[in-house]
Amino acid sequence: MKPVQYDLQALGAFSRDAFVSTLGGIFEHSPWVAEGAWERRPFADIDALHRAMCEAVEAADPSLQLALIDAHPELAGKAAIRGELTTESTREQSGAGLDQCSPKEFAELQALNREYRDAFGFPFILAVRGYDRAGIIEQMRRRVRHDRASELRESLAQIYRIARFRLDDLITH
Structure with a gap:
């Protein structure tokens, strides 16, 4: 909706x-x-x-x-499982099919979330609109190998994309 x-x-x-x-x-x-x-x-x-x-x-x-980066939930993470996502995050994650993960996909997402947070100290952020589960997992696998400074910039860039999608949804054209 x-x-x-x-x-x-x-x-x-x-x-x-x-x-x-x-x-x-x-x-x-x-x-x-x-x-x-x-x-x-x-x-x-x-x-x-x-x-x-x-x-x-x-x-x-x-x-x-x-x-701001830390305010974002992990993809298919604990907040999603507990139903604690914002309306916007719920819509975005379900739109990418993250609420329909197979047990294998869910386990891999959980492992990648942990690996990413351990590496960088903040959650993995991706503007998921336009991605499917496989694409999201691939992005996580790729980005977990980056350095922290690159991921800080990439996280903000992804947040800016998310914000633009949200503005487009909220404001009439």
Whole structure:
């Protein structure tokens, strides 16, 4: 089910609290990103809004960026099993078929999640839209061999892709 959609001009007229309340979930459990973008209103288009939000992350202290990365759930991880994902994450993971893993796929995802977290200290993040389970597993296998600095940048790049998908779902065109 698609979320309620908003007109970009209407969003631009929202109070800070209403804007943050509406867009606070675009970046997983990190309403500070929407708050940082609010100052840059009005937005000419979704690209400008997305850019403002990404720039808020880029300008943030590295510890806050890491907290944003850590706010993301593991793919087919414990939060998914317990039903604790946000509505957006649930929709994204189920859209990629992660709620339909075979026992073998699930075991491999769990092992790769552990290996990745052990290697980098944060969860594996992938904008899963457009991927199937096999593609996601392949990405995990490939990226677990990277260095930490590369994965920090890649994680933020994936978060920016996720945010764009979420904005496209939320804002009318």
